[in-house]
Amino acid sequence: MEEATATLRVFRGDQQTARVVDYQVRLTPGMVVLDAIHAIQANQSPDLAVRWNCKAAKCGSCSAEVNGKPRLLCKTRMDSLPLDQPITVFPMKAFPVIKDLVTDVSWNYEVNRKITPFRPRPGVAWKMDQADVDRVQEFRKCIECFLCQNVCHVLREHDKKKEFGGPRFFVRTAALEMHPLDGANRTSQLREQLGVGYCNITKCCTEVCPEEIHITDNAIIPLKERVVDEFYDPLTMIARKIFGAK
Amino acid sequence: MTPALQYETHECDVLIIGAGGAGLRAAIEALAHDARVAVVCKSLLGKAHTVMAEGGLAAAMACVDRADNWRAHFRDTMRGGKLLNNWRMAQLHAQEAPDRVRELEQWGALFDRTSEGDILQRAFGGHSYKRLCHVGDRTGLEMIRTLQDRGVEMGFDVFMECTITRLLQDGDRVAGAFGYWRSSGNLIVFKAKAIVMATGGIGKSWKITSNSWECTGDGMALAYEAGSELLDMEFVQFHPTGMVWPPGVQGILVTEAVRGEGGILRNKSGERFMERYDPQRLELSTRDIVSRSIYTEVKEGRGSPHGGAFLDISHKPPDYVKRKLPSMYHQFKELADVDITKGPMEVGPTCHYVMGGIRVDAETGQSSLPGLFAAGEVAAGLHGANRLGGNSLSDLLVFGRRAGLAASEYAKSSSSPVIDSAQMEEAARQLLAPFDRSEGENPYAIHHDLQEVMQNLVGIFRTDDDLRRALGELEKLKERAKRVRVEGSRVFNPGWHLCQDIRFMLIVSEACTHAALARRESRGAHSRLDFPKTEEDWGKKNQVIVKKGDTINLFSVPRTDMPADLQQILSDEK
Numbered sequence: 074m075e076e077a078t079a080t081l082r083v084f085r086g087d088q089q090t091a092r093v094v095d096y097q098v099r100l101t102p103g104m105v106v107l108d109a110i111h112a113i114q115a116n117q118s119p120d121l122a123v124r125w126n127c128k129a130a131k132c133g134s135c136s137a138e139v140n141g142k143p144r145l146l147c148k149t150r151m152d153s154l155p156l157d158q159p160i161t162v163f164p165m166k167a168f169p170v171i172k173d174l175v176t177d178v179s180w181n182y183e184v185n186r187k188i189t190p191f192r193p194r195p196g197v198a199w200k201m202d203q204a205d206v207d208r209v210q211e212f213r214k215c216i217e218c219f220l221c222q223n224v225c226h227v228l229r230e231h232d233k234k235k236e237f238g239g240p241r242f243f244v245r246t247a248a249l250e251m252h253p254l255d256g257a258n259r260t261s262q263l264r265e266q267l268g269v270g271y272c273n274i275t276k277c278c279t280e281v282c283p284e285e286i287h288i289t290d291n292a293i294i295p296l297k298e299r300v301v302d303e304f305y306d307p308l309t310m311i312a313r314k315i316f317g318a319k
Numbered sequence: 320m321t322p323a324l325q326y327e328t329h330e331c332d333v334l335i336i337g338a339g340g341a342g343l344r345a346a347i348e349a350l351a352h353d354a355r356v357a358v359v360c361k362s363l364l365g366k367a368h369t370v371m372a373e374g375g376l377a378a379a380m381a382c383v384d385r386a387d388n389w390r391a392h393f394r395d396t397m398r399g400g401k402l403l404n405n406w407r408m409a410q411l412h413a414q415e416a417p418d419r420v421r422e423l424e425q426w427g428a429l430f431d432r433t434s435e436g437d438i439l440q441r442a443f444g445g446h447s448y449k450r451l452c453h454v455g456d457r458t459g460l461e462m463i464r465t466l467q468d469r470g471v472e473m474g475f476d477v478f479m480e481c482t483i484t485r486l487l488q489d490g491d492r493v494a495g496a497f498g499y500w501r502s503s504g505n506l507i508v509f510k511a512k513a514i515v516m517a518t519g520g521i522g523k524s525w526k527i528t529s530n531s532w533e534c535t536g537d538g539m540a541l542a543y544e545a546g547s548e549l550l551d552m553e554f555v556q557f558h559p560t561g562m563v564w565p566p567g568v569q570g571i572l573v574t575e576a577v578r579g580e581g582g583i584l585r586n587k588s589g590e591r592f593m594e595r596y597d598p599q600r601l602e603l604s605t606r607d608i609v610s611r612s613i614y615t616e617v618k619e620g621r622g623s624p625h626g627g628a629f630l631d632i633s634h635k636p637p638d639y640v641k642r643k644l645p646s647m648y649h650q651f652k653e654l655a656d657v658d659i660t661k662g663p664m665e666v667g668p669t670c671h672y673v674m675g676g677i678r679v680d681a682e683t684g685q686s687s688l689p690g691l692f693a694a695g696e697v698a699a700g701l702h703g704a705n706r707l708g709g710n711s712l713s714d715l716l717v718f719g720r721r722a723g724l725a726a727s728e729y730a731k732s733s734s735s736p737v738i739d740s741a742q743m744e745e746a747a748r749q750l751l752a753p754f755d756r757s758e759g760e761n762p763y764a765i766h767h768d769l770q771e772v773m774q775n776l777v778g779i780f781r782t783d784d785d786l787r788r789a790l791g792e793l794e795k796l797k798e799r800a801k802r803v804r805v806e807g808s809r810v811f812n813p814g815w816h817l818c819q820d821i822r823f824m825l826i827v828s829e830a831c832t833h834a835a836l837a838r839r840e841s842r843g844a845h846s847r848l849d850f851p852k853t854e855e856d857w858g859k860k861n862q863v864i865v866k867k868g869d870t871i872n873l874f875s876v877p878r879t880d881m882p883a884d885l886q887q888i889l890s891d892e893k
Contacts, residue, residue, distance in 0.1 A: 087810075103565020103654065115763040119814030120807030124363075126531040129571045129650065131460065132366045148653055171502050172811040179479075182364065190472040191427030199424060200436030206429050210454065213429060213461060217365055252427065 076100075079151060081109055082159040083121065087170050094118075095159060100151060106162060107135050107146035110174070122173035130283060133218030137174050138163040143220040143281045146174075165223040167232075178219055184238045187266050188246055194256035205253040212248035212292060214284040217241065221278035221288060227271045238267030240278035240288045247292035250299070260303045263296055272297070324747045326497075326506035331357040331476075332730035333723070334496060334511035336483050336538060339367035340459075340712060341695025342517030343466035344419075344719030345726065349515075350473045354727035357509060358470070359478040359498065361533050365467045368519050368531045369715065372459025373574035373646065375441060375451030376716075377709030378416035382437040387448035389413040390888045396710060397889055399445040399605050400674070400703020401843040402858055403551070406881045407681035408701040412710070412717050419716035420452050428465040430454055442579045445605040445707040456574045456644045462712060481507060483537065484819050485746040486514070486545040486691070487738045493545065493690035494736030497746040501816060504809020506747055510738060512730035515684070515722045516542060516677060516693040521555075521831075524824045525670035525778075526770035529561055529572035535820040536827030538697035542677045543826055548687040549864040550699040551675035552827070553834035556706055556844045557779050559609035561669025563627035568654045570669040573630065573647060575708040577664075578602040580643050582632040584613070585663070586621040592628070607705045607844045610668040614779050617667065627667030633660055668779055672711065673827075674702040674844065675834070678863060684722030687865075690729060690736075694722035704843025751809075753818045759804030762817040769796055769824060777832050782848045786836040793829050800825060830864045833871050837862060 077100040085094045096117055098109045110123050125135040128147045135146040140154060140161055154160050168176035221240035227233050238246075246259055246267065263269045276289045286292070303309065333349040335342045338360035349356045360367060379392040392413035397404050420438065424430065430452050431439040440449045454461040470477075483498040487508070495510040518538030522530025543549055560573040578584075584602050586592050596612040597604035604612075613628045623629050632640055637660035641648050644659070651657040651664055676699040677686050684692040695715045702710060753759070776789035800822065805815040840854040841847050860875040881889075 101566050103656075104567050105654070108567040114813055115761075115767070119761065119763060119805060119817075120812045122811040122813060126362055126366045126533065127368075127371050128531070129371065129568075130653075131457070131646065132362075132370050132531070134363065134366050150653070175502070175811050177502075178363070182479075186471055190468055193425060199421070201429075201432055202436055203432040203434075203439075206432055209429055213454070213464065214457065216370075216460065249427070252429070255427075 079109065079156045080159040081113065082161045083110075083113070083173070084163040085121070085173050087172055100156070104151040105147055106139055106149045106151060106160070109151060110146060110162065122171070122175045124175045131216060133216030136165055136218045136220050136223065138165060143224050145218060145220070145283050148283060165219070167223040167225070167229040168219075180234055181217070181219055181222060181241065184242050185245070187238070187262065188242060188249070189257045189259050189262060191249055191252060191255055192257035193254045197254045199254070201253045208291065209248050209251050209253070211286055212244045214286055215241065215244050216284060218283060220281045220283065224277045224281045226275070226277065233268065233271060236268040237271045240293065242267060243269060243272070243296055244286060244288055244292045247296055250296065260299050264300045264304060269293065269296055269300060323751065324506070324744065326508045326743060326747070328508045328510065329357060330510045331355045332511065333513050333515060333726045334359065334509045335515045335517060336496065337367070337517035337519060337695070337697070338364055338477065339369035339517060339519055339695065340462055340466060340715030341719035341722070342367075342515065343463070343470055344716050345515045345517060345694055345723030346470055346475050347466065347473060348720045348723030349727040350470075350475055352724060352727040354730055357476045357478060357511070359481045359483060359496070359509065361480065361482050361501070363479050364477050365463055367463060368534055369459045369463045369712070371529070371531065371572065372462070372712055373456040373572060374443060374576035374579060375453030375458045375709050376420060376462065376712035377443070377446060377450050377707065378420045378452055378713055379413060379448070379450060380417045380420060380438060380440060380452065382433055383440040384448035384450070387450060391447055392416070392450065393885070394888055394891065395446050396701070396707060397703070399705055399707040401705060401853065402703065403842065403861065404703030405681050405700035406885055408718070410885060411681060411721075412701055412713060415717045416713040419713065419720065423462065423465050423716070426465050426469045428461050430461070441576060442603060443708045444575055444578065444600070444603045444609065446709065451579070451709040453576065455642070456576050456646050458712065478507070482816065482819055483541065484750050485742070486541050487742050488545060489736035489738060491546065491689055492736060493688050494738050497743055499750060502811050504812065504815070506750070508743055510736065512733050512736065513690050513692065513726040515726045516691065516697050517695050517719065518697050520696040521673050521824070521827045522670045523820070524769055524773045524828045526774035527561065527570040528670040529558055529570055530670070536823045538693065539676055539830070540823035540826040542686060542688070542691060542693065543830065543864070543866055545691070546688060546866060547691060548678040549676065549830055550678035550861055551703075551834070552673070552830040552864055553838050553845045553862065554674035554704050554843060555670065555831060556606055556672040556674060557610045557668040558671035559606055559613055559668055560630055560666035562655065563623070563665050563667040564625035564655060571650070572669065572671070573664060573666050574644070575606070577630060577632050577644060577647060580632060581635055582630050584609070585629045585631060586616045587623055588621060592616050592621070605705055606708065610779055611846060613666070614668055623665045625665055627665045629663035630666045631663035633662055672696060672706055674704065674706055675699045675831070682721065683725035684718055685725060690733070692722040692726045694718040704845060750819070753803050753805040753815060754809075756802065756804040759802040760799045762803050762805065762814055762821055765796060765799050765803060765821055766817060766824070769821070769828065772796070773828055777828070777835060780846050780848050781835050783836065786832055789832045790829070790836070793825065793832065797825055829871060833873050834862050834864060837873055
């Protein structure tokens with residue numbers, strides 16, 4: 074019997090030298106796309122660049138686009154893909170390519186710095202109910218794979234990196250805002266620096282989240298509501314006109 | 320100097336190498352003491368191996384079991400380490416861990432809660448009380464994100480995806496580090512008054528491991544090459560429960576929390592075999608014992624279809640399993656087509672942790688080299704011959720803080736070091752040599768063969784013959800590594816990156832093998848088939864490894880006497 078193989082069509086080079094190269098890979102049981110990439114490195118092309126760490130879907134390093142879909146390479150089983158045609162493996166589109174499958178995601182770290190960190194209310198007793206912790210823990214599951222950032226059309230198509238923070242940082246902000254003991258207010262930051270208004274809740278981010286965080290429903294919409302309550306509530310607006318901005 | 324050998328230079332008071340739990344905690348402490356801090360790490364910030372820690376963080380908070388206290392934690396740690404631990408480190412660790420946990424909470428970490436609203440703690444192997452603070456089975460992620468956010472808030476400089484390949488010295492004193500940017504391949508030099516080594520473990524030298532690619536022993540190898548002493552290198556922990564099937568996921572960790580939450584181990588006939596090996600503690604025995612038990616069951620023909628044991632949690636309600644062990648549920652469902660709420664997992668031992676490492680002073684983390692400090696897995700002492708689950712995360716916090724503090728104080732009281740440029744030039748030449756060869760060895764092939772040697776000859780059970788053979792094989796691999804060759808450019812070139820990793824892995828592998836050969840007894844994680852007994856005499860000494868010329872020099876150091884009050888704690892029951 075012939076050995077089962079698959080063809081991987083991999084993006085090579087950078088923005089200027091972009092090309093695709095086909096590689097034949099021998100299939101093994103339970104193989105994931107990252108295994109196939111590693112097999113190519115070991116046997117065919119040792120300089121094929123891919124970012125990865127844990128290979129267990131815990132670190133969020135190996136984000137890429139498999140057959141056009143944003144995925145973690147370590148979590149994408151080869152046997153879940155149609156193997157009678159080449160499997161395309163491309164880098165994330167929303168970020169500049171460094172080489173092959175590795176992109177420059179440093180912009181995300183810059184956005185992160187803008188967010189007011191955890192500010193416990195003075196004198197709190199450090200007691201919390203699990204029910205209150207539950208909803209924040211959903212956000213704390215985020216492994217910073219940046220797939221939500223990659224798929225968000227505000228960043229992917231419109232490249233609003235200056236005005237917009239992206240789903241990942243709404244998730245982080247929501248975790249801080251909903252922390253039972255946090256005392257800071259981040260609504261003006263959300264409106265002005267993170268541009269939460271640009272999001273028109275198409276839920277693309279939620280669909281690709283490997284941690285299954287309900288990004289749109291549980292993080293972004295409640296944050297939008299906070300912004301609306303504070304800045305666009307008619308009564309508050311009248312009050313602000315009369316008494317001046319607070 | 321030719322353009323290829325040019326480097327950028329950065330100066331700081333304290334250079335932290337590694338951005339896992341220990342490195343980040345050290346950075347936070349050094350910043351709090353007004354040091355100029357630079358953190359350098361091989362991956363992106365927040366991706367270090369700490370992120371994979373699952374089960375929890377051991378601290379005698381007594382939130383669940385009111386009787387728990389630091390003495391009990393100290394006693395458990397010492398007994399788990401078969402009394403080979405540095406007793407002062409074990410004492411400091413047990414005493415300070417609760418404060419380090421509270422601090423994390425004050426920086427925004429959200430642990431699971433008790434019904435009274437306190438931090439929930441779970442049972443774990445070798446701990447006599449429910450002691451592990453946790454967040455489901457993703458405690459490491461919570462910890463690293465909290466520390467990362469704290470560090471960003473304090474404004475540390477992070478050099479991400481940057482590999483250090485050599486320590487630079489001013490005489491004996493450590494004066495800086497040389498390395499390269501992984502993305503561009505450009506060279507970089509750090510001048511520092513003090514360095515905290517926090518590079519983690521060495522698991523990537525073994526074929527079956529729970530460790531991420533980063534765990535290649537960099538810190539130990541760098542320190543060793545600079546003349547620092549390594550301690551207890553024979554003690555390598557094989558975690559009892561890694562995934563065994565399918566092949567691509569072999570070794571990936573299955574958290575001890577599965578057993579902490581009531582998981583049962585069975586062999587192929589359905590027998591709960593831990594009843595034969597440790598009838599009191601059963602599945603919650605220490606890791607060395609559970610690993611050997613599974614290994615023995617498999618060896619004697621009672622293993623699961625893919626050469627492991629069955630671990631079953633499906634007697635618990637499905638919702639409970641999904642809530643307490645969410646990533647295990649997803650990991651098995653997605654990668655192995657197993658629903659752990661309905662049936663058992665297949666598990667087997669996986670190389671997980673090294674108890675040995677850089678020899679340090681208990682109070683400060685100071686190594687035998689002036690200016691070089693170490694904390695976390697890269698340092699030795701706390702765990703003795705076997706680490707208890709949950710003691711690693713607390714280790715990172717307690718000794719990360721201490722090393723950061725001591726390094727900042729050292730930096731304050733010392734002048735700027737001087738580095739002669741010959742060191743940089745030599746480091747650059749060594750780093751770039753694989754590009755110059757027109758033919759030579761493939762780094763992936765060398766790595767593959769190294770993993771086979773360590774897996775087969777320096778594994779759970781060891782013999783004189785195997786270890787001597789391993790040393791012979793390592794010599795051959797060292798020769799091959801001298802001829803390693805890469806193709807392509809310096810821009811994000813994984814084959815080239817692996818060449819550096821191999822150099823480090825060979826050093827630590829050789830250190831482990833030498834130490835294992837010399838220790839002619841079995842103790843904790845070090846099991847000799849030819850010397851199966853634990854010998855009293857061997858309990859009175861630790862083994863030190865230091866570089867002498869181009870060879871490894873190994874000697875024993877006597878253990879210092881434990882003060883009477885600690886002796887008393889050890890002899891108390893429970």
